[in-house]
Amino acid sequence: MVDFPPAPPPEALASFPSRTLSAGRSIFRLHHRELGPFWFASTEAEALGGNRFDLSSPDGASYWALQPVVALLETLVRRPVQTIPAELLDRFALTEASIPQDLRPIANIPVKAARRFGLTAEIHTTDNRQLTRGWARSLASAGFRAVIALPRHDVTGRHRTLTLWGPKGEHPPYGWEWKPTTGSVGSVVEDLARWGIRVVPVPFEVPTIRPK
Numbered sequence: 001m002v003d004f005p006p007a008p009p010p011e012a013l014a015s016f017p018s019r020t021l022s023a024g025r026s027i028f029r030l031h032h033r034e035l036g037p038f039w040f041a042s043t044e045a046e047a048l049g050g051n052r053f054d055l056s057s058p059d060g061a062s063y064w065a066l067q068p069v070v071a072l073l074e075t076l077v078r079r080p081v082q083t084i085p086a087e088l089l090d091r092f093a094l095t096e097a098s099i100p101q102d103l104r105p106i107a108n109i110p111v112k113a114a115r116r117f118g119l120t121a122e123i124h125t126t127d128n129r130q131l132t133r134g135w136a137r138s139l140a141s142a143g144f145r146a147v148i149a150l151p152r153h154d155v156t157g158r159h160r161t162l163t164l165w166g167p168k169g170e171h172p173p174y175g176w177e178w179k180p181t182t183g184s185v186g187s188v189v190e191d192l193a194r195w196g197i198r199v200v201p202v203p204f205e206v207p208t209i210r211p212k
Contacts, residue, residue: 002128005118007138016139017113018105019148025099027064027162030071030092030185037095037180038062042168043133050129053136053147053163060168061136065151066160068094069191073153074161077197084192086201089185097180107144110160124150140165145174 007013021027029037040060043050054061065071071094076084109119123132139147146164150157164173172178189199 002126002131003122004120004131006131007135008117010138010141010143013107013117013138013142013144016117016142016144017108017111018144019108020102020104021099021106021162023099023101025066025103026096027066027099028068028071029062029064029095029097030075031095032091033093036170037097037182038172038178039170040164040166040168043129045133045137046130048130050133052129052132053149053165054129054133055136055140055165055168056133057168059140059165062164062166062173064097064162064164066148066162068096068188069195070151070154070159070161072185072188072192073195074151077153077192077195082196083198083200086199089189089199092185093182094185094188095180095182097178100176100178101174103146103174105144106162107139107147109147109149110157121150125152136163136165 031037031039040062041051041054042057042060043054045056051061051063053063063074065074075092076088108114109123123135126132136147144165146162149161149163151159151161166173192199
């Protein structure tokens, strides 16, 4: 059982709480090194899999974070692990992108006013992706260009994710001229340590015991 209702029609969301991210604000995405950061994933409405706020074709969603450590938590630390192999971390790159223009309106879910629409914190954690994608479709149809939510794997509740909406596929969001900076993940490793997560190398030599 999920404790929030299906999304209302778009016209009922005109007064949904919104937020603006000003030009110059940095957002972050962790992705495989061989891939670019600007990917919009699409999932059909009734599919059982897919991502939390995906839109149906021909539209899609691109998942970012407002803090760099959140990009790692949401991608690599989805289970209660305490160590990450350094070799795994080496497969990824961290992209920081400054928003070229003010981004508005953004649906802002983690605020008290969202409760008036029947939402609870379970929208950030439920595996019922058909339900959460229904909210994404209604909010996007209501004119919102993105949504801010809580990271599922952040126990503090202090951090935020940012999901951008646009045509599916690989392209810069909104047709803007973005100037992303892509680098290694090493700069965020220290932050992971504060979460009790260690990055350790896989040993090349493992002690063996000869059976007697």
